[in-house]
Amino acid sequence: MKKEILSVFLLMVSFLLQSTLLSRFTLGGIVPNLMIVMIATFGFLLGNRTGMWLGFVFGLLTDVFFGNIIGFYACLYMLVGYLNGAFEKILFSHDIKLPLLLIVCTDFVYSNACYILLFLLKGKFDYLYYLRGVILPELIYTTVLACIIYPFIHFIFEKIDAFDLKHNGETYIEEQ
Amino acid sequence: MSPIVKKKREHYVLPTKYWLLILTLLCVVTMVVSFSTDIFTKPLSTISGYVVVPFQKGLTGVGSYILNRTENFKNLQNVMEENEQLKIMVDNLTKENIELAQDKYELTKLRELYELDKKYEEYTKVGARIIARDTGNWYSNFIIDKGSDDGVQVNCNIIAGNGLVGRVVAVGPNYAKVTSIISDNVNTSAMILATGDNLLVTGDLEMMSKNLIPFSRLYDDKDRVTIGDKIVTSNISDKYLPGLLVGYVSTISTDSNNLTKSGTLIPAVDFKHLEEVLVIMELKETVE
Numbered sequence: 001m002k003k004e005i006l007s008v009f010l011l012m013v014s015f016l017l018q019s020t021l022l023s024r025f026t027l028g029g030i031v032p033n034l035m036i037v038m039i040a041t042f043g044f045l046l047g048n049r050t051g052m053w054l055g056f057v058f059g060l061l062t063d064v065f066f067g068n069i070i071g072f073y074a075c076l077y078m079l080v081g082y083l084n085g086a087f088e089k090i091l092f093s094h095d096i097k098l099p100l101l102l103i104v105c106t107d108f109v110y111s112n113a114c115y116i117l118l119f120l121l122k123g124k125f126d127y128l129y130y131l132r133g134v135i136l137p138e139l140i141y142t143t144v145l146a147c148i149i150y151p152f153i154h155f156i157f158e159k160i161d162a163f164d165l166k167h168n169g170e171t172y173i174e175e176q
Numbered sequence: 177m178s179p180i181v182k183k184k185r186e187h188y189v190l191p192t193k194y195w196l197l198i199l200t201l202l203c204v205v206t207m208v209v210s211f212s213t214d215i216f217t218k219p220l221s222t223i224s225g226y227v228v229v230p231f232q233k234g235l236t237g238v239g240s241y242i243l244n245r246t247e248n249f250k251n252l253q254n255v256m257e258e259n260e261q262l263k264i265m266v267d268n269l270t271k272e273n274i275e276l277a278q279d280k281y282e283l284t285k286l287r288e289l290y291e292l293d294k295k296y297e298e299y300t301k302v303g304a305r306i307i308a309r310d311t312g313n314w315y316s317n318f319i320i321d322k323g324s325d326d327g328v329q330v331n332c333n334i335i336a337g338n339g340l341v342g343r344v345v346a347v348g349p350n351y352a353k354v355t356s357i358i359s360d361n362v363n364t365s366a367m368i369l370a371t372g373d374n375l376l377v378t379g380d381l382e383m384m385s386k387n388l389i390p391f392s393r394l395y396d397d398k399d400r401v402t403i404g405d406k407i408v409t410s411n412i413s414d415k416y417l418p419g420l421l422v423g424y425v426s427t428i429s430t431d432s433n434n435l436t437k438s439g440t441l442i443p444a445v446d447f448k449h450l451e452e453v454l455v456i457m458e459l460k461e462t463v464e
Contacts, residue, residue, distance in 0.1 A: 017235065020309075021239045023309040031313055061228070064224050065228070069211050074199075118361075130382075133381075
């Protein structure tokens with residue numbers, strides 16, 4: 001439960017940062033996607049159920065503030081959380097390489113989904129421009145961010161596990 | 177004693193995949209509903225307005241502070257150098273000022289001549305600070321710190337300096353969501369100031385990286401429109417007040433149908449460095 005509360009708190013902080021400070025520190029006019037990194041990380045570490053709910057709630061928040069229709073980002077973020085959670089039992093979370101690859105893939109898929117749903121359907125077919133101008137720079141910037149954030153969150157979660165083991169004599173058991 | 181020992185039933189948990197299905201359907205329903213009506217906007221925006229906006233205000237303040245501090249350092253180093261430049265600049269500006277004063281005189285004369293019934297200065301404007309920007313890289317929406325409590329309404333026009341930025345699309349009690357004219361999903365009805373020909377300004381992500389906005393559907397059969405002409409919001413727009421400066425014609429070419437022209441314009445507003453904007457409180461009067 002500690003982890004869930006912590007993740008809600010951290011997501012709230014990253015939503016606020018994403019909408020305020022990060023847009024001031026852009027590289028070439030591109031903002032890194034902190035929300036995707038956080039939701040993918042939490043989904044991967046906490047399982048598909050938690051990931052799904054976190055994605056839904058914070059997607060809805062994004063919709064209310066920046067979306068044109070309510071439910072669009074909620075749906076996308078929810079799928080991000082759920083699909084990353086599906087890898088919880090498959091990949092080993094201690095090794096940074098595979099989770100990082102997962103986050104990078106997530107951002108790539110997410111950006112492409114945004115392009116298809118928001119631009120391609122309006123008849124903007126110049127995919128290469130959007131790939132070079134938005135998707136790839138965002139991917140690179142996001143990857144750099146993920147390299148810092150994933151180990152940080154993983155470290156905190158391990159500390160929480162160790163704390164629980166010491167004080168209650170039991171490890172965190174995933175509800176399923 | 178009953179031989180049947182009642183086992184404590186395990187708490188039933190709905191499998192996650194069903195939850196996913198339910199929530200996806202919920203999202204689809206809300207998307208469809210919010211596409212046609214705006215019943216969700218009011219309660220959701222009120223709640224989130226009180227929870228999130230104060231933090232965004234604070235953090236934006238911190239961001240400005242940090243940026244200002246770093247800039248202060250730079251300024252400290254270059255202050256001597258700049259002083260020299262500024263002295264030269266003052267001379268130039270004095271000269272320019274005289275020219276501008278002449279222009280102003282000319283302007284007042286021209287205004288009287290045209291008897292424009294509404295001018296920029298006559299609109300009541302309220303200053304607002306941008307406190308949050310779109311989280312993604314696709315659109316250019318932002319949040320300002322004035323809302324319905326300050327009298328801001330949906331469709332209020334937003335300007336910065338003397339150019340059009342966009343309009344309010346949603347209001348909360350203490351914030352308002354603004355969509356800018358460079359957003360990829362926005363069309364603005366505009367006209368050439370000199371000739372009065374109407375045209376359509378369409379936000380485009382691809383062109384915006386070159387600091388240009390495309391326009392189209394300009395009827396100009398006499399070839400009177402030239403590069404550098406002012407483009408202002410048109411009289412027939414139902415959202416924008418007439419005569420707000422949008423930008424200047426940059427390129428122009430005839431469409432393949434030989435009837436209309438299209439091209440690009442340079443916006444009057446520097447969209448990359450917006451911090452404060454002005455909200456025009458008057459709404460465009462429309463026939464309801």
